[in-house]
Each structure stands twice: as C-alpha cells, then as structure tokens.
Amino acid sequence: MVKSHQHLTFFHLFSLISCTLLFLLFFSPPFLFFSQFPVQSFVSNNISSSNKKIYSNGNANINNGGGPCSSITNNTICCDRTSYHTDVCFMRGDVRTHPPSFSITLYSTSINASLEQSHELKIKPYTRKWEAFLQDKIEELSLKVINASPSAPILHCDIHHDAPALFFSAGGYTGNLFHAFNNGILPLYITSQHLNRRVIFVVLQDHKWWHTRYHEILSQLSGYPPIIFSKDEVRTHCFPEAIIGLRFHGTLTIDPTQMNDRKTAEDFHQFLDKAYKHRAKRYMHVHAIITDEKPKPRLVIISRNGSRAIENEGELVQLGKKIGFHVQVMKPECMELAEIYQVLNSSNVMVGVHGAGLTHFLFMRPGSVLVQIVPIGVDELARSCFGEPAEKLGMKYVEYKIEPRESSLYRKYEDSDPVLSDPESVNGKGWQVTKDVYLEGQNVSLDLQRIGVHLVRVFQYVVSLRGL
Known part of the structure; x- marks a missing residue:
C-alpha cells in the first residue's frame, strides 16, 4: 500500500514537470515542494507631481494580480517573488533604461533617510524560474533605485514615453507552440490586457519570426511598436511606470480569482476572435x-x-x-x-x-x-x-x-x-x-x-x- 502511494505521488509530480518540458532535449530534476520566496520591495516618498498616470480611467493599477505589490505608490519598486514559476516587479516614477548594462533605473529625489542611497534587485523575466538549466540562458535585468541628487549622474532621456513598459523575454522555449502560448502569450495576456493596449512591450532575446507569427495577438495587447532591449541599443528610453516579468496562473490556464478584473478563459477566446477575425x-x-x-x-x-x-x-x-x-x-x-x-x-x-x-x-x-x-x-x-x-x-x-x-x-x-x-x-x-x-x-x-x-x-x- 505504501509502495503504491509512493508511485502515485511520484507520477503526479512527474506529469507536472514533464508537461512543462514537452518535446525538449533535457531532463531537469523535479521539485518536491512549493516554495515561497521573500518579497523584496523598496518604497520612497513622492518626488514629483509631474509623473502623470497615463490610463484612460485614471485609477488603473499596472498590477492586475494583487498580492504583495497590489498597491504601488509613486516612486516605488516592488517585486513579487511568491510564485514558484515567475517573478514580477513593478516600478512607478522616473524610470529610465540603460540597455548596455541591462539595467532599469528609478530615480528619486527624496529617498527615505533610513535607506541606502541606492538599491538594486535582479530579475529574469521569463515564466520558468524553477528550471535552473533554462534560467542560465535567460538574460538578467538589474533594477535600481538611485537618489537623484544634484551631484549624482543621471541618464539622459533619448526617448520619452507616456505609457508604461512591460519587459519580458522571448527566449526560452518560444519556438515550441505549446511553450509559446503557455509561457508567452497567455502570461502576456494575463499581465497586460487590463491596460487596454496602453502599454509598450520591451522584449529581451527577441526573434523577428516571433513578432511575425503572433502579430495579430501582440497588436491587440499593445498599440505601440515593440522595443528590442539588447546591448546594441544605446538610446535611453524613459517611462512613467514599468512591469518587469509576466504573471503565470498554470498550464494553459487563466485563473479569474488571481486577476482584479476577473477575466476568464472565455474572455481570452473572445480576445483571440478579435485578433484573428479580420x-x-x-x-x-x-x-x-x-x-x-x-x-x-x-x-x-x-x-x-x-x-x-x-x-x-x-x-x-x-x-x-x-x-x-x-x-x-x-x-x-x-x-x-x-x-x-x-x-x-x-x-x-x-x-x-x-x-x-x-x-x-x-x-x-x-x-x-x-x-x-x-x-x-x-x-x-x-x-x-x-x-x-x-x-x-x-x-x-x-x-x-x-x-x-x-x-x-x-x-x-x-x-x-x-x-x-x-x-x-x-x-x-x-x-x-x-x-x-x-x-x-x-x-x-x-x-x-x-x-x-x-x-x-x-x-x-x-x-x-x-x-x-
């Protein structure tokens, strides 16, 4: 009886991992327990009233998933690391990119005196953080909060944007249809659909064929040309807000209980119909x-x-x-x-x-x-x-x-x-x-x-x- 129970438990775990490794050329050790990671956040006081919210309803939150970062005040960086599958960070304020160093910086003129003059977090924006083999191949971003004092060097904005950025990787297993939807399209929808196309995709490890094949879907989620984030890009892009990473609800799944607007799988189907009907x-x-x-x-x-x-x-x-x-x-x-x-x-x-x-x-x-x-x-x-x-x-x-x-x-x-x-x-x-x-x-x-x-x-x- 004990042996039978052990076999059942093992095979359940095996099926979960196998599903996510469909048609790939390697084996990664299975996980045994759901792990929670400590939430890392940094909050500072307001620096300026010039950072306007860019949403049509004025009260929209870039985070549609609740959790530790459910309320994001101005001049804040907050990372939700509670999911086994993915990390998601949010930045609100004067956000500037520096592609050569793979960094995104939030500048503040009034950092809390009890905190250091700068703060830095790391994130790999792909929805398979549990898979060490793959994570080694995903590019890492540095998220920084810097005190923008008169004496401190500040990145010059080459391009100003009035919509939030969404940073994510198109690397990993994107070439496989199952993973393209499971680890890409569905998480993109979950993370950004509530912004009503007022979001700019900033793509790491981009593939031109990916944009071509999924153009109809991507254009329904964002009304802006995507920005390719690579070390070859020398321009600094400036945003009022940013999301780094994608939400993940489960295998080919949308869980309305994890979304503030309670979108369902049926809503996703209606979204696809709008994308492809023409x-x-x-x-x-x-x-x-x-x-x-x-x-x-x-x-x-x-x-x-x-x-x-x-x-x-x-x-x-x-x-x-x-x-x-x-x-x-x-x-x-x-x-x-x-x-x-x-x-x-x-x-x-x-x-x-x-x-x-x-x-x-x-x-x-x-x-x-x-x-x-x-x-x-x-x-x-x-x-x-x-x-x-x-x-x-x-x-x-x-x-x-x-x-x-x-x-x-x-x-x-x-x-x-x-x-x-x-x-x-x-x-x-x-x-x-x-x-x-x-x-x-x-x-x-x-x-x-x-x-x-x-x-x-x-x-x-x-x-x-x-x-x-």
Missing part, C-alpha cells in the same frame, strides 16, 4: 462547405509527421465520415495561425494525438469537443497538459487511451516488457527515457471499432448541443 475571413472560402444538405458537425484531425503519427489516418477519416461528420485533416505547420483559427473556430470537434499541436484547442469555441488520443506512457502528462486546461476553457474533453496493441511499441517489445506492461516504472527513470521511448519512439494505429464507439458518442453530443 484575417480569418480570407480563408473562409477555402474551407467553406458547399452543400444543399443539412450541415454536418465538423471534425478536424490534427495530423502529425514523425513521432506519434496516426498510421491509419486515412481510415480514421473514413470512419468519421461514416459516423456523420464533415472531416478535415489539418497540418498546422503548413498554415498561418489566422487560417488555423478560422478552421477550428468553426469546427465542433478536434481529434489528435498528444503533442504540442493540441495547443490549438485554445482556438475552439467553448462547448466544442477535444478528443485526445493518449499513447502509452503519457497518461498523466496528457491530462495535465491539455485535458484539464480544455475543461477550464469550457470544452468537453474526451480521452482515448490506446491499448498496447495500438502502439508501434507493440512491434518492438514483448508483452511482458516494462515498456508495455509497466510504463510508470519506465517513466521513473527520468525525462530523457520518457522522451526517447514514449514521445519520440512510438506511433499509433487505432482500433477503429474501439475509437468509433467514442466518436459516435461525441457525434450524438454535438448534434444534441448544436441542434444540427
């Missing part, structure tokens, strides 16, 4: 269904190349049509995000094998259905990465766990081999083994009769829900 119209004729018959429920199959591919995908398509769906096979790597959004936002069901491509469930309407095909060895991983977030979005989640004979591993190993008979013990050897064996080492050949039972139920659900 460009998505260009693709409507491409994917339009022309028929005189009563419209059928639309089912989209996310096709994969390489590992975890559906070997009998063509037969699955025919099965879906036989059940009564209009079936479309989608290859996301060959499509623009606006086109993917148009297809999925007008569909009822998405089917796919566990993998980063399932992140596109965020594009589907609440009430739609996600059918995740779960290969051997990734049960908990599949649930935590996509199952639970889909349900939080208001979708119906259906999990199809394959049997050993549906895996290509069945052709490589004996029935008694732990790879087939005891995946938990194999996963216990570490992330690299899981990655090699279960994520990159298997495809699936579906039992059509078995998965057909699930798809018939999904069809009946959609018909009853949509009145089709």
Whole structure:
C-alpha cells in the first residue's frame, strides 16, 4: 500500500514537470515542494507631481494580480517573488533604461533617510524560474533605485514615453507552440490586457519570426511598436511606470480569482476572435462547405509527421465520415495561425494525438469537443497538459487511451516488457527515457471499432448541443 502511494505521488509530480518540458532535449530534476520566496520591495516618498498616470480611467493599477505589490505608490519598486514559476516587479516614477548594462533605473529625489542611497534587485523575466538549466540562458535585468541628487549622474532621456513598459523575454522555449502560448502569450495576456493596449512591450532575446507569427495577438495587447532591449541599443528610453516579468496562473490556464478584473478563459477566446477575425475571413472560402444538405458537425484531425503519427489516418477519416461528420485533416505547420483559427473556430470537434499541436484547442469555441488520443506512457502528462486546461476553457474533453496493441511499441517489445506492461516504472527513470521511448519512439494505429464507439458518442453530443 505504501509502495503504491509512493508511485502515485511520484507520477503526479512527474506529469507536472514533464508537461512543462514537452518535446525538449533535457531532463531537469523535479521539485518536491512549493516554495515561497521573500518579497523584496523598496518604497520612497513622492518626488514629483509631474509623473502623470497615463490610463484612460485614471485609477488603473499596472498590477492586475494583487498580492504583495497590489498597491504601488509613486516612486516605488516592488517585486513579487511568491510564485514558484515567475517573478514580477513593478516600478512607478522616473524610470529610465540603460540597455548596455541591462539595467532599469528609478530615480528619486527624496529617498527615505533610513535607506541606502541606492538599491538594486535582479530579475529574469521569463515564466520558468524553477528550471535552473533554462534560467542560465535567460538574460538578467538589474533594477535600481538611485537618489537623484544634484551631484549624482543621471541618464539622459533619448526617448520619452507616456505609457508604461512591460519587459519580458522571448527566449526560452518560444519556438515550441505549446511553450509559446503557455509561457508567452497567455502570461502576456494575463499581465497586460487590463491596460487596454496602453502599454509598450520591451522584449529581451527577441526573434523577428516571433513578432511575425503572433502579430495579430501582440497588436491587440499593445498599440505601440515593440522595443528590442539588447546591448546594441544605446538610446535611453524613459517611462512613467514599468512591469518587469509576466504573471503565470498554470498550464494553459487563466485563473479569474488571481486577476482584479476577473477575466476568464472565455474572455481570452473572445480576445483571440478579435485578433484573428479580420484575417480569418480570407480563408473562409477555402474551407467553406458547399452543400444543399443539412450541415454536418465538423471534425478536424490534427495530423502529425514523425513521432506519434496516426498510421491509419486515412481510415480514421473514413470512419468519421461514416459516423456523420464533415472531416478535415489539418497540418498546422503548413498554415498561418489566422487560417488555423478560422478552421477550428468553426469546427465542433478536434481529434489528435498528444503533442504540442493540441495547443490549438485554445482556438475552439467553448462547448466544442477535444478528443485526445493518449499513447502509452503519457497518461498523466496528457491530462495535465491539455485535458484539464480544455475543461477550464469550457470544452468537453474526451480521452482515448490506446491499448498496447495500438502502439508501434507493440512491434518492438514483448508483452511482458516494462515498456508495455509497466510504463510508470519506465517513466521513473527520468525525462530523457520518457522522451526517447514514449514521445519520440512510438506511433499509433487505432482500433477503429474501439475509437468509433467514442466518436459516435461525441457525434450524438454535438448534434444534441448544436441542434444540427
């Protein structure tokens, strides 16, 4: 009994870490406890009434997340380090950048006499602070508070801004779709949407392709051109306020209880609709269904190349049509995000094998259905990465766990081999083994009769829900 409990506890922790390390080439030791870090803050008296708030409502707070920095007075730097995943700092007052030294300085003319003449904090603005291997690759910012006395040198402002800055890193795992949304887009939305586009993104470790691919989303969050923060930038930018770092609520999750304005996952979907609806119209004729018959429920199959591919995908398509769906096979790597959004936002069901491509469930309407095909060895991983977030979005989640004979591993190993008979013990050897064996080492050949039972139920659900 004790052994069983130990296995359950370990695998729960393993799935949490594995989800965040999806498709990566290394293993990082799992954490055992939630850690709270001491909040570091520095508060000084007002220095000037010239630092005006720039919001349309006049009372907006750059911090929409509450916590230790819920109230930010003028000429203040406050860092919230209570999250296991991310640090977020706030600066209000005369804020000036110095890219060559990777520093941001808050100048004050009236520092409290009980405090030192200067104060400095460090932060790496990426939402995976628990991962030491990655943190070594994230650029660090120095946040300083300096007494702006007549004798002290002060950075000259080359460019004045009347909107707050939001500093964050586009490094890390941004190239992976899952991480692009999980560690980038969603945290950006959580941290900045309440500012109503009156915020300037200052990006560390920038990639031009990132701006191009996610332009529609970024332009809905900020009405200003982004500023690239690098040591090659010699100009000093001056802001009335700054946010450094991004909030993180959980895997592909928005938690309204952690936001002052109580935004939900459904609000995020409406945000995506606003971002993509204009460009998505260009693709409507491409994917339009022309028929005189009563419209059928639309089912989209996310096709994969390489590992975890559906070997009998063509037969699955025919099965879906036989059940009564209009079936479309989608290859996301060959499509623009606006086109993917148009297809999925007008569909009822998405089917796919566990993998980063399932992140596109965020594009589907609440009430739609996600059918995740779960290969051997990734049960908990599949649930935590996509199952639970889909349900939080208001979708119906259906999990199809394959049997050993549906895996290509069945052709490589004996029935008694732990790879087939005891995946938990194999996963216990570490992330690299899981990655090699279960994520990159298997495809699936579906039992059509078995998965057909699930798809018939999904069809009946959609018909009853949509009145089709």
